[in-house]
Amino acid sequence: MYTSLTNRREFIKKMAKLSAMAAAASMFPGIIFAEEQEAGIPADAKLDWKKGPCRFCGVGCGILVGTENGKAVAVKGDPKCEVNKGLLCVKGYHQTMCVQARDRLTHALVKKNGRYVKTPIDEALDLVASKMKETIEKHGKDSVAMYTSGQSTIPEGYVASKLMKGAIGTNNLECNARLCMASAVAGFLTTFGTDEPMGCYEDIDHADYFVTWGNNMAEMHPVLFSRMLEQKSTRGAKIIDFATRTSRSSGASDRSILFEPQTDLAVANAICYEIINNNWMNKSFVEKHCNFSKGLTNMGYGTEDKYKFSDKPEKVDFEAYKEFLKDYTPEKVAKYSKVSVKDIKYLAAIYGDPNKKVVSYWCMGVNQHTRGTWMNNLIYNMHLLTGKISQPGNGPFSLTGQPSACGTAREVGTFTHKLPKGVVMNEKHRRLAAKIWKVPYENIPSKPTYHTTEMFRAVDRGDIKFIWTQVTNPLVSLPKTSRYRPGMQKDSCFVVVSDVFPTPTSDVADVILPASWHIEKGGIYGNSERRTQYWDQMVEAPGEATPDAWMTIEIAKRMGFGELFPYTRENHVDEIYNEYRQFHEGVKHGMAPLDVLKKESGVIWPYVDGKSTQWRFNATYDPACDNGEDFHFYGKPDGRAIIWLRPFEPAAESPDDEYPFWLNTGRVVEHWHTGSMTRRIPVLHQAMPAAYVEFHPDDAKKLGVRNGEKIKVSSRRGSCILPASINERGLPTRGQVFVPFFDENMLINDVTLDAFCPISKEPDFKKCAVKVEKA
Ligand SMILES: Nc1nc2c(c(=O)[nH]1)N[C@H]1C(S)=C(S)[C@@H](COP(=O)(O)OP(=O)(O)OC[C@H]3O[C@@H](n4cnc5c(=O)[nH]c(N)nc54)[C@H](O)[C@@H]3O)O[C@H]1N2
Ligand SMILES: Nc1nc2c(c(=O)[nH]1)N[C@H]1C(S)=C(S)[C@@H](COP(=O)(O)OP(=O)(O)OC[C@H]3O[C@@H](n4cnc5c(=O)[nH]c(N)nc54)[C@H](O)[C@@H]3O)O[C@H]1N2
Ligand code: SF4
Ligand SMILES: [Mo]
Secondary structure, eight states, X not given: OOOOHHHHHHXXXXXXXXXXXXXXXXXXXXXXXXXXXXXXXXXXXXXXXXXXXXXXXXXXOEEEEXXXXXXXXXXXXXXXXXXXXXXXXXXXHHGGGGGGOTTOOOSEEEEETTEEEEEOHHHHHHHHHHHHHHHHHHHOGGGEEEEEOTTSOHHHHHHHHIIIIIIIOOOOEEEGGGGTTHHHHHHHHHHHSSOSOSSOGGGGGTOSEEEEESXXXXXXXXXXXXXXXXXXXXXXXXXXXXXXEEOHHHHHSSEEEEOOTTTHHHHHHHHHHHHHHTTOSOHHHHHHHEEEEEOOOOOOOSOSSSOOOOOOOEEEOHHHHHHHHGGGOHHHHHHHHOOOHHHHHHHHHHHHOTTSOEEEEEOHHHHSSTTHHHHHHHHHHHHHHHTOOSBTXXXXXXXXXXTTIIIIIIIIIOSXXXXXXXXXXXXXHHHHHHHHHTOOGGGSOSSOOOOHHHHHHHHHHTSOOEEEEESOOHHHHSTTHHHHHHHHHSTTSEEEEEESSOOTTGGGOSEEEEBOOGGGSOEEEEOTTSEEEXXXXXXXXXXXXXXHHHHHHHHHIIIIIGGGOOOOTTTHHHHHHHHHGGGGXXXXXXXXXXXXXXXXXXXXXXXXXXXXXXXXXXXXXXXXXXXXXXXXXXXXXXXXXXXXXXXXXXXXXXXXXXXXXXXXEEOOTTOOTTSTTGGGSHHHHHHSOSOXXXXXXXXXXXXXXXXXXXXXXXXXXXXXXXEEEESSSOEEOTTEEEEESOOTTSOGGGTSOOOBOTTTOOBXXXXXXXXXXXX
16 A cells, blocks of 8 residues: 555656645655655545554654554554644655564564574563572672663653662663763753753744754654755745765755864854854843853763763853863864864854844764763853744754654653652652652662663673663664674673564574564654654554563563552553653643643643643743743753853874774664664665765775775774765765664674763764775
């Protein structure tokens, strides 16, 4: 029933009557608009349509899934969902096709004498629970760990946290969102004292300029990008792509400005220098609502085995800030950023013009950065200095990548230091969690243990002896997998992997648990704009595949914690949400009740008196502002946001004589992360069958490299052989190569470096030094 990609293109050509949105969509081939979706569905089909969020990215498009005889046979965009208004991208439209893959995990597999043996799920769960218990008895609570995901649903994250932190009493719970938006969180907390964006997608309808800071929205947030294109074609809004690589986003932008990797720190400071130097600063806003602070510098890159870091921020005055910025005149910065003085001044003038509304967007270029927290702070600086924040069309907007990075990883808090409300270090927060979870307060340890990279280092060292991964594929997605794969293969650690397909991670598992996929279970996600999205189970899961939350509950029961997990299999999503919601009552973070979530295509929090709060910290929109001022940054005790003095510091590893190229890694529109799902969707796999290494044509010429030629990319850590790509999807700057990480046959993370931002602990997948040679 799905239209093929070729039919689809034909169809696009034939489409004459286009809405403004569809017109924008048709400018970009990754987008599928409503009429076309309908055309893929036979007119006589009697389908039962159910709503939910898309399985894939953090945009959080609403989908409608059409089922017939218990099978999902069609997907279309939900026209009622404010996020996408009926639009979808290629991944969204074809998503349910992955469940038809022949190698779907339908039964538990237990490794016996080196071979996987099909095992009844109850027996496999018995084994997992007894191993976990035994390990705790022998080696203590901190010898067991769970590693989960920003793609876990809210109930899944919630029961994982309750089991690990509340019942067992260890903070060994992390998730892949550490690799993704930890720097965004640290940025929010350091600048505003409270997490998540203040604005919402409606900003797109009001902004005059969109500045993207090293991300590729045309491929990674395609439906939002098409909303921006719509504003470009209807209102003349402008898109400025500021990046280290020419991508599809650059091609569709009004201006593409390239910079040398890592130097975004310096350019942001130069923009602030210009804002102040030209008297573009919004003085009254800064005087009323901001403080200035500086923190530790030269704090290292976390590459040592056990890395400890604690910052001691120091308040400074405006004069000190002005003095600090003197190192960042456009002339000085142009020299090493390779951004011209003219372009720096052009960017500064956009932020500085009081009559223009600006939204900044960023994602992994800024977050996966050894100074990722600083880079987040610096983007806020530009908006705070000009007062362009928390108003329709004006604001810094940190994009999330995964469908529930906000809802689950950040709000439920599946990080070592987090609780559903607040952090483990805070006694009040521990007391609240203990009360709602009905566990003794003393159960919840007050010290964080391992962040992601350290967790896998602890597995490698033998300190963690049991690890359970859910909804993530770390042996493809971790940095420096050349170290962590052998670590996970050691006999010292019992490895449990829950997935829907076999992966390079399940290859090293002692037990593989078969999970139900998205529409085969109910769930709740939270997208980039604080929108909570509910869906019901739509089809049955195959074989003994089971919802992740239910498997966690079954383990908890088998470990003797049954009383704390009194949920029913049929209704556990609702029951868990009702319990979880108690953590977030009040004007600052109130969440919508279930009946509202069930009715609507997503609801933005804070949900107060039956209404969503679209712009936080602005008294006109946000009932939590209570200091009598027009703006109130209530995350900070004095209600003021912080403008940070954050210098430029070099990357952890830079090109040198032996390894002369930068390696940048990332994604393509067709594939989702490690490709486990999208490579099993025929149209997506055919459209992008294999990874590649992308060269600048000048570098390719110098090296005599031709398209398709096999190239060995090596670093100090490992190597990977890939076909060369020149003038195809994108174009790195000279001296840089780019490799997407979706292909498990070409593991580029064997090459990447596990250096991280010392504040957020998020690794820098975007920069390390490599050499390239013909293989
Ligand atoms: N199709 C598709 N969409 C996805 C995903 C997917 O796998 N596939 N994944 C989702 C997830 S989880 C995420 S996190 C997002 C990621 O979304 P993006 O961040 O947009 O994508 P990436 O390809 O990871 O990052 C590429 C960008 O990193 C920038 N970069 C490299 N070095 C630097 C630097 O030093 N500074 C700055 N500022 N930028 C730099 C480059 O300019 C490049 O544009 O995508 C989400 N959407
Ligand atoms: N080189 C490089 N590496 C990177 C990045 C980069 O930019 N460059 N980006 C990093 C970022 S931002 C991210 S977010 C991570 C993502 O890294 P991962 O989370 O490791 O990647 P995914 O492919 O999303 O893994 C999700 C797994 O869950 C499985 N799955 C799907 N649905 C379900 C379900 O309902 N239940 C269960 N149990 N399993 C399910 C899928 O089959 C898949 O194997 O990668 C990081 N790694
Ligand atoms: S833009 Fe993201 S949420 Fe929307 S359809 Fe595409 S993958 Fe799904
Ligand atoms: Mo991500």
